[in-house]
Amino acid sequence: MPGRQGAAPDRSAVVGAADVPGRKRLGLIERRDLVAALEHAADKRVTLISAPAGSGKTSLLRAWAERPVAHRRIAFLSVRPGQRDPQLFWLALLAAVRAAAGAGDAVEPPAAMPGFNAGAMMEKILSEITGSDGGFFLVIDDLHELGSAEAVEQLAALLAGLPPDVHVLLATRQDPPLRLHKLRLAGELAEVRAAQLRFTEAETRELLATSGVALPDRVAGMLHRRTEGWAAGLRLAVLSLTGHPDPEQFVAEFSGSHRTVAEYLIAEMLERQPPHVQRLLLLTSLLDRVNGELADLLTGAAGSERILLDLEDANAFVVSLDPGRSWFRYHHMFADLLRLELRRTCPQAVPELHRLAARWFAEHAQAVDAVRHLQAAGDWTEAARLLADHTVSLTLDGHAATVVALLRSFPDHVGEDSPDLALVHANAALHQYRLDEALAHLGIARSYAATAPADRRARLRMAIAALDLLLARLRGHFDAVSEQADALPSQATGRSTTEVALAGDLRALVLLNLGVSESWSLRLADSERHLSEGAALARGIGRPYLEVACLAHLGFASATHSLARARHQCEKALALAARYGWDTEAVIAPAQAAFAGTLVCTGEFGHAEQWLERARLVTRSEGEPGVRILVRLVSAMLAAARGRHREALAELAAAEEVQARMVGRHGLPARVSTWTAATQARLGMADLAWSTLAGLDGQDTALGEIRTAAAVIRLAERDPAGARRELRPVLDGDAPAHSLLTPVEARLLDALACRALGDDRAAGEAVEHALHLAEPDRLILPFAVTGAWALLETLPQTTSHAALVADILDAVHGNAPAPAGRPAAGPAEELSPSELRVLRYLPTNLTRPEIAAELSVSPNTVNTHIRRIYAKLGAGDRSSAVQRGRELRLLANGRT
Structure with a gap:
């Protein structure tokens, strides 16, 4: 999608065994004993490397991973600073696993989506790991940056269920809450602490020699004691000592450890750098990651990329983030100290640097970074505006938790006074199913949009329309849908790439929510049109989630025209969802349920049960009510087809409970009620069945489904003549029907009534007519659920639909077609x-x-x-x- 792919990597750095972060650089020594100790520790199920900043955790992992060991695969993940979205963490981990397993190019890259099924993701990761040959090592560096308690809890579950030949190495500044005590007691946990990471005096001398720094043994020993073997302190000292006119005096004049040493040494190092390098390091220190273009912008000078490459080669606390070495980050401790120095020397420049960075990130479709820098600059109004503009797109990209975190970063007075943030609050509330809260926030946003500046009004209205329709879907308030159709936004043209991208997202989302709402209102022609348009638009702008969501609902929307067409739409959606790894996500549940429904209709009951179970698993209790009703209805149809009428009644009652909690009138409950009445009649509850039909809205009474249900009750009351009177409007085509099943069922019920009246000839003609209607779509369900299949075995078979008859009898006797x-x-x-x-x-x-x-x-x-x-x-x-x-x-x- 234009404008969607920014230049900066949006996820944690992920690489496989052949491409571990960093490369062989000057001034490093091979800490053989420490690496050997880690090699031994890595045989345990989990290895924890826990030590403060600057202890050499990443360098140790890099040195261990670069050792040539046969039949070993390593997936390496560095958690990005401030990672709060569990889905993005797991997607990055899956990408790392696939790269290490050699499957990265063979499958579709993992994609983010608004919802997230952590259990399914962990199963996918374990499946990828266990499918590879040899030992598998999963390395997670900078785990302390994972700011999602949900993701940490999920990681604990993953560690508890690791296969025997899978090993995990975790590097962090503090022990994570992963419940590792059980592994420790079982002897499956190895721990590497700060004391083990400290340089020995011999290693200190080797480091000095490798770096070309000549010191007497006495002075080298003093340096080791002063730094207490702290890796970062020693590296900073080596950088400062290189070329120093009086190395002995330098070592003698500083004392202390960690922060005191670091601050002193960093000042020494900066002073020894050329002015243009000092300027680059200070002015870019407020960035989590930097590239040459961005550094040029902040420094106002050219050639920044070459400087960054040279600094990395010199081991000056600069690390590249990608194989092409275009993006870099500073060592966390180094960056913290640089920021202190920046605030000390030129504090007045800090806000403007943040604004420049925000502008660059916004222009390169990196809205999260742009908002963070605006907040850091204190530009709260602009930060709120930018977050409001991007909130829908960020949610689609899997950044929902980050959006909530950004919201919490605004001061209270901004949250109260900013109408822009009302839209963000509404979006967050909708995706957490806090519907009343979302409604209130949308009201505020709507009032603001009416008086907003012209250049913002159209975008706000589009966003509000998208969220209004989503709210209608989730509340079941479909009466308001037709009012929203007039607000359907047009395609954006003639604006910036980012604006066109945002408008495309909003339009596709509006089309999805509008089409789904129309589908549940049984305005199926409109629904098909809008869902098809939404799927095409989503495909064109690179939004696979929206494309899958539109296709997932098209199966139900097209079922009234042709079962084969509905089945094709469902299979198309299911295949695309599987391609992106979403076959266990809620987004595909409508297609799973609709596909199961088509299979029930064609008598493939066992196959239908498999797909229905998938839909049940991904349909959460707080999920979309329309999908939950559909799942329950299809479950009831399957139970009724198998003669399990009490089970069917329980499913139908559960569907009615969902409807009772909805604000408006859903299209499916009328079908639920007619199935309920017919099932009650078949269980001998004729009076209760009549009460069920009497409770339907007046506008439903003319439907063909109501007349067929009434006929079932009449037959249960042994009133075949009354049943035929109920069926007459359906048979004559005067009663409209929403389902392809209804005309077939009506003929079969008429056949049963004729048989009860002793008119076998009329019964045979009605069966023949039913077979003729059922043949195009191979409809078997009406024969099974009405019991009319028995007529096929007793009436003279002069039919030309012998194949369908064979399939019907196979299905009801347990031999599914x-x-x-x-x-x-x-x-x-x-x-x-x-x-x-x-x-x-x-x-x-x-x-x-x-x-x-x-x-x-x-x-x-x-x-x-x-x-x-x-x-x-x-x-x-x-x-x-x-x-x-x-x-x-x-x-x-x-x-x-």
């Missing part, structure tokens, strides 16, 4: 199309001349085809040919 495209082992020689047509008449009672008449061919031609059919199927008679045809799934129309 095989899914299309999965035939059993075929005959020795394939049947020709003409032979297949003849074969499909063999299950009927038609004679050979009658089959010839149906096909408009001569009886001799039919005889020839039958002989060839017998030979190819290895059958000796008509009955065995039919049986073999069923086994091979050759009887269904359209199959070969």
Whole structure:
């Protein structure tokens, strides 16, 4: 998407075994004993390296990882400063694992989304790890930067369930709350502390020699004692001593350790740097990460990238973040001290530096960094405006927790007075299902938008429309949807790349929420149009989450036209979700439930149960009510098809409970009520069934689904004539129907009524008509749930729908039809199309001349085809040919 991919990396640095951060640099020594100790420690399930800043944790991990060891894979992750979004942490970890396992280019890169299923993500990571050969090592550096308690808790669960050949190394400034005591008691935890990381006196001398600094042994020993072997202090001393005119005096004049030493040595080091290098280090120290272009902007000079590369090569506390060495960060302690020096020497420059950085990050689609720098500059109004503009996009990018953290960083008076932040609060509340709070904040934002400056008004209105529609979806307040349709934003043109990107996000989100709301209101033609447009737009702007979300709802929206079309839409959505690793996320639940519904309708009950279970797993109790109702309804349909009417009734009652908590009227509860009434009647609760129908809104009473439910009750009351009167408007086409099932069910109920009245001929005609209506979509459910399948075994079979009859009987007897495209082992020689047509008449009672008449061919031609059919199927008679045809799934129309 234009403007979406900024130049700065947005996630933690992730690399595989072949590309561990950093590279061989000057002034480093091989701490063989320490690396060997870590090698031994890494055999434990978990190794914890816990020590203060500057202790050499990252250098130790780098040295260990660079050792050539056969059959070892290392996934390396450095947690980015201030990482608060658990999803982004886990996605970065998954990317690191895939890179180490060699699967990075073979699969779609992991993508962020508004929701997050941590359990599924951990299973995915473990699956990737266990699928690789040899020992697997997962290294997480700077774990103290992980500011999400949720992510830490999830990491603890991952550590508790590691496979035997997987080892984890954690580097942190303080012990994390990971419940490691159990591993410690079990002897599965190795610990490396600050004392073990300290340089020995011998290592200190080696470091000096490697760096070209010549000191007498007495002075080198003094340096070791003064620094107490602290790695960062020694490195700073070496940098200061290089080229110093009086090294002995330098060592003699400073004392103390850690911060005191660091402050002294950093001043020494800075003073020895050329002025332009000092300026670059100080002015860019307030950045978490820097590249050449950004450094040039802040310093007002060119050539910054070359300086950063040279500093990294000189081991001057500068580390590259990417293989191309275009982005860098300073050692955390080094950056802290540089910032102190910047505030001491030129405090007046700090706000303007933050503003310059904010402008650069905003122009490069890095809104989080831009907002943070505006906040640091004290530009609260501009920070609020920028956060409001980007809040929807940031949420789509998986930064919901970061948005909340940014909100909390505003002073109280800004939070109260800023109408921009009302929009941000509303968005955050919606994604935490605090719907009343979201409604109140949207009211404030709407009032502000009416009087906002012209250049902001359109964007605010788009954002408010998107969130209004989402609120309507979650509250079930669909009466307001048609009012929002007029606010549908147009495509943005003629503005900046970032503005076009933001407008595209908002328009796609509006189309999604509008289409879903229309779907649940049963305005299905409008829904299909808006969801299709939303999916196309999302695909064009690089928003796979929105594309999957639109496609996931299209299956239900298109089901009234064609079951095959609905199934195709569901399969398309499911395939795209699987491609992005979202097959266990709530976003795909509508497609899973709708797909299960199509399978129930076609009698593939076992297959339907599998998909329905997936939908149940990803449908949370606080999730979207429309999806939860759909899952319950499909579950009830499946139970009813299997004759488990009490189970079906329980599912329908659960669906009604969801509806009762909704503000408005959902389109599905009318179907729920008709299924409830019919199920109650089948359980002998006729009076209760009538009460259920009586509770429906007046506008529903003319629906075909109501008339068929009433007919079921009449039949349960042994009133077949009354049932036929109820069905007459449906049979005549005067009662509108929302479902493809209704016309078929009405014919079957009419057949049952005719049979009860003793009119077998009329019953047969009604069954034949039902088969004709069911044939295009292979609708089996109405035959199963009404019990009319029994008529297929008792009435004379003169039907031309023999294949469908076979499938119906297979389904109700427990032999579910095989899914299309999965035939059993075929005959020795394939049947020709003409032979297949003849074969499909063999299950009927038609004679050979009658089959010839149906096909408009001569009886001799039919005889020839039958002989060839017998030979190819290895059958000796008509009955065995039919049986073999069923086994091979050759009887269904359209199959070969």
